[in-house]
Amino acid sequence: MAFMNGRSVSDADAAQRSALRSDLESCGYFPALVEDSVLLAVGEEEVVTFVVHHEPTFNRDEIRRHLTILVLTPTRLVVGHTDEQPADGPTGPTSAATSTESINLAAINTVALTRVIIEPEKYRPGAPSYEAWLSVSWGAMRRIDMEPATCGDPNCEADHGLTGTMTPDDLIVRMSAAADGAERVTHLIDFTTTLQRATGRGSVATRVGN
Numbered sequence: 001m002a003f004m005n006g007r008s009v010s011d012a013d014a015a016q017r018s019a020l021r022s023d024l025e026s027c028g029y030f031p032a033l034v035e036d037s038v039l040l041a042v043g044e045e046e047v048v049t050f051v052v053h054h055e056p057t058f059n060r061d062e063i064r065r066h067l068t069i070l071v072l073t074p075t076r077l078v079v080g081h082t083d084e085q086p087a088d089g090p091t092g093p094t095s096a097a098t099s100t101e102s103i104n105l106a107a108i109n110t111v112a113l114t115r116v117i118i119e120p121e122k123y124r125p126g127a128p129s130y131e132a133w134l135s136v137s138w139g140a141m142r143r144i145d146m147e148p149a150t151c152g153d154p155n156c157e158a159d160h161g162l163t164g165t166m167t168p169d170d171l172i173v174r175m176s177a178a179a180d181g182a183e184r185v186t187h188l189i190d191f192t193t194t195l196q197r198a199t200g201r202g203s204v205a206t207r208v209g210n
Contacts, residue, residue, distance in 0.1 A: 016047040020071070027054045029067050030082060030096055038069050038080040041100040045073035048198075051134075051191040053173050053180070068173060072195055077103045077136070079171060103138050108199045110137045113192040116176075131176040132185050134192045138170055 017039070024031035053068045069080040082098040116131035117123055151158070175188050 010046065013046045016049065020047065020050050020052075023050075023052045024069075027052060027067065029054055029065055029084075030098075033096060033098060034067060034069060034080065034082050037082070037098045037100055038071055038078060041078045041080070041102055042071055042073055045075065048072045048074060049191055049194050051173070051188055053175060053184075053188075070173070070191065072191070072198065075105055077105060077108065077195065079103065103136075105199050108136060108138045110135070111192065111196045111199055112136075113189065113196070115189065128177070128182050129185055129189060130178075131174070132188045132192070134171075134173040134188055134195075136171040136195070 020038075021031070021035055024034050050069065050071045055066045055068070056064070064086070065084045067080075067082045069082075071078040071080070078100060079102075080098065080100045082096055085095040085097055087094050112133075112135040114133040114135070115129040117127070118130045150156070173188065175185050177185050
């Protein structure tokens with residue numbers, strides 16, 4: 001049993017929280033702010049596992065940083081986003097917008113893992129992946145792709161309206177060995193498979209690992 005912030009936590013929880021802090025510090029992107037934001041949402045629940053994705057974006061001559069953090073607890077998936085905000089004028093201070101969302105594990109519809117393998121003909125179980133995508137859907141957002149409808153007659157010029165597909169589009173995290181490092185790709189895969197098992201256990205009361 002360990003103690004953090006004046007309260008007792010399990011050794012496993014303490015180890016995960018310590019690893020989370022180290023990971024955020026290695027990113028160097030407002031680690032104290034990001035850690036405080038996500039742990040405020042986690043509360044006293046156990047941190048089962050987590051993943052951190054630091055993604056700089058380029059806007060003309062500016063570089064703006066974005067960080068996504070996912071924390072899995074026994075009952076929830078906590079999703080945190082932090083965005084760097086430009087200064088208000090040449091002498092104004094910079095700022096950051098940070099948000100967290102808590103999703104009940106029972107509310108998650110799908111957890112998809114996509115892996116990109118180099119030279120698949122040489123693949124052996126356990127070999128590293130070059131790229132990995134995590135897709136999570138819980139029904140908060142959906143994307144609609146529309147296109148003109150047709151009747152199958154290539155010579156028909158009538159207006160048949162529109163047709164389209166509606167697909168869940170809640171969260172996608174993509175990492176590659178080239179951009180993020182092979183270790184982070186492997187960690188994303190491990191996180192995704194743990195989340196897949198946790199959301200497939202049927203009840204919100206079911207604890208991860210039981």
